[in-house]
Amino acid sequence: MYRTHTCGELRLKDVGSEVTLAGWVQTVRKFGSITFIDLRDRYGITQLLFGEDLNEQLEAAPLGREFVLQASGTVIERSNKNLQLPTGEVEIRISSFSVLNKSAIPPFTIQDDTDGGDDLRMRYRYLDLRRGAVKRNIELRYAVNRATREYLHQNGFMDIETPFLIKSTPEGARDFVVPSRMNPGEFYALPQSPQTFKQLLMVSGYDRYYQIVKCFRDEDLRADRQPEFTQIDCEMAFVEQDDILNMFEGLIKFIFKQVKGIDYTDAVERMTWEDVMFHYGIDKPDIRFGMKVANLKIPATVFDEKQAAVAASPIAGSTGFGVFDNAETVVAIAVPGAAEYTRKQLDELTDWVKRPQIGMQGLVNIKYNSDGSLKSSVDKFFTEAALQEIAKYVNAKPGDLILVLAGAEERTRKAIAELRLELGERLGLRKKDEFRLLWVLDFPLFEYAEEENRWVARHHPFTSPKPSQIETMIGNDPVIENAAEYLKHPYANIKANAYDMVLNGNEIGGGSIRIFQRELQEKMFAALGMTQEEAQHKFGFLLGAFEYGAPPHGGIAFGFDRLCAILGGSESIRDFIAFPKNNSGRDVMLDAPAGIDQKQLDELNIKLAL
Known part of the structure; x- marks a missing residue:
């Protein structure tokens, strides 16, 4: 037997027990002829006391960091307790020990505050995984996995596996493809999601399905994106939108309780896509804090339902200030308590919005001083009375700083959203x-691809329009005759029966009620520019299935890695994946991707054109 207990198990109640531990040497501390060793395993750390009787043996064969050690002895009470450790009130007086394996000197320290950089730790990921900080992330991931399975099992869902080698049906991200040796010149694709399979399972009568499943997308990477990622993939039959929302906000609340000990009892707020874009500038807003966007000016072709409200804006007419008068959109936020910002701080914010990734020309600031007076960077163009009107319109209070951006609609709205999040971070409002959870509903079903002069699916081509708009879609030609007036086309106003769940400004899940009638699905494919032949070639199996009694159904997929990262307080999903890729899509530990030899290429009938 290698061990009787783990390194995180022993307590004062075990004093006097004879035990054997096994693990890795964390530290070695010598005090004359006495040596203390911290022994570590997955479960914790226990201090070992090597007395004078073992000194000669230790001198002959010194123990080093990360040696694999087995040690036996008696549990005793520590004289210098370490209450920061669960085992810190006891230690083991060692009577015998054995080195199970030696270790080379590690390339970085195996502790929470390591001296290893990202690249080095990824190259030696098997060592990085020994660190307590990484171990806690992996444990949290397992806890989320376990809670998910428990909740879905309790609610009648079946875990059903679907294939990884499928047909390439490019629509959205780029596929990873796999050559077939037995079918020369033909390729499988790795699934971007199990979308069509889960719909086929609904046709097959498995009315509650789920998987915690790997998905693959060949796209550029960033902190929250990997070429292979995991999602909680779910589908239900005989449901409407509210059934899905209620079921899966229940799942996230259950995970909060099981993993974080949080009782999330508040009702999850629901907002339409148009409302979140209008009030936050982004379709995944962080609603942990206020600072909503005030719309001083918007284009006539955007936010039709909001035009009357914006007409009351103090800059709705000509102001004599060309930056506002010539802008398509003018938006503002009132930053609480920031009227005290210095000139240097304001200049730094202006430089921040001018960065290429934000792309604005400048930033107007209005200080609403605590005495009620106003001072701005545009005093030349606006009287104090006019500034008072702007302050009232944006709901600013004395002591607030009003920041205003003006420019093209899409860029300006995105910029004000980023500025709001940045200031929320600086002010400590994003704890x-x-x-805070939010459902975003009623997305546009289509987006207009200007370069191609055609409609593209905002989510995916299996998303159903709102029931009241199905006839609009079936009864109209999707062809856009005048590209400049695409917003007047009937398809521009069709809403998707779709929903996203947002957590702390991150989209953690998205789904929809699906199309389940062949006629409507064919109409969707046609709207996306597919010929009947293309649709049959790519999705004939699904269209055929719809002719055999397909039930109404819908579902959702949660980004499992991202959910874990948010719960763990991290910006990067890589911290919660055992063996992640770097930002170039490489596994630097395995040195993959890598070339293959000529024999393999010949077997696959592949010639490289490099």
Whole structure:
């Protein structure tokens, strides 16, 4: 027997027990002829006391960091207790020990505050995984996995596996493809999601399905994106939108309770896509804090339902200030308590919005001083009375700083959203231990691809329009005759029966009620520019299935890695994946991807054109 207990198990109640531990040497501390060793395993750390009787043996064969050690002895009470450790009130007086394996000197320290950079730790990921900080992330991931399975099992869902080698049906991200040796010149694709399979399972009568499943997308990477990622993939039959929302906000609340000990009892707020874009500038807003966007000016062709409200804006007419008068959109936020910002701080914010990734020309600031007076960077163009009107319109209070951006609609709205989040971060309003959920509903079904002069699916081509708009879609030609007036086309106003769940400004899940009638699905494919032949070639199996009694159905997929990262207080999903890729899509530990030899290429009938 290698061990009787783990390194995180022993307590004062075990004093006097004879035990054997096994693990890795964390530290070695010598005090004359006495040696203390911290022994570590997955479960914790226990201090070992090597007395004078073992000194000669230790001198002959010194123990080093990360040696694999087995040690036996008696549990005793520590004289210098370490209450920071669960085992810190006891230690083991060692009577015998054995080195199970030696270790080379590690390339970085195996502790929470390591001296290893990202690249080095990824190259030696098997060592990085020994660190307590990484171990806690992996444990949290397992806890989320376990809670998910428990909730879905309790609610009648079946875990059903679907294939990884499928047909390439490019629509959205780029596929990873796999050559077939037995079918020369033909290729499988790795699934971007199990979308069509889960719909086929609904046709097959398995009315509650789920998987915690790997998905693959060949796209550029960033902190929250990997070429292979995991999602909680779910589908239900005989449901409407509210059934899905209620079921899966229940799932996230259950995970909060099981993993974080949080009772999320608040009702999950629901907002339409148009409302979140209008009030936050982005379709995944962080609602942990206020600072909503005030719309001083918007284009006539955007936010039709909001035009009357914006008409009351103090800059709705000509102001004599060309930056506002010539802009398509003018938006503002009132930053609480920031009227005290210095000139240097304001200049830094202006430089921040001018960065290429934000792309604005400048930033107007209006200080609403605590005495009620106003001072702005545009005093030359606006009287104090006019500034008072702007302050009232944006709901600013004395002590607030009003920041205004003006420019093209899409860029300006995105910029004000980024500025709001940046200031929320700087002001400490985005607390990592606070969680707020939001459902975003009623997305546009289509987006207009200007370069191609055609419609593309905002989500995916299996998303159903709102029931009241199905006839609009079936009864109209999707062809856009005048590209400049695409917003007047009937398809521009069709809403998707779709929903996203947002947590702390991150989209963690998205789904829809699906199309389940062949006629409507064919109409969707046609709207996306597919000929009947293309649709049959790519999705004939699904269209055929719809002719055999397909039930109404819908579902959702949660980004499992991202959910874990948010719960763990991290910006990067890589911290919660055992063996992640770097930002170039490489596994630097395995040195993959890598070339293959000529024999393999010949077997696959592949010639490289490099």
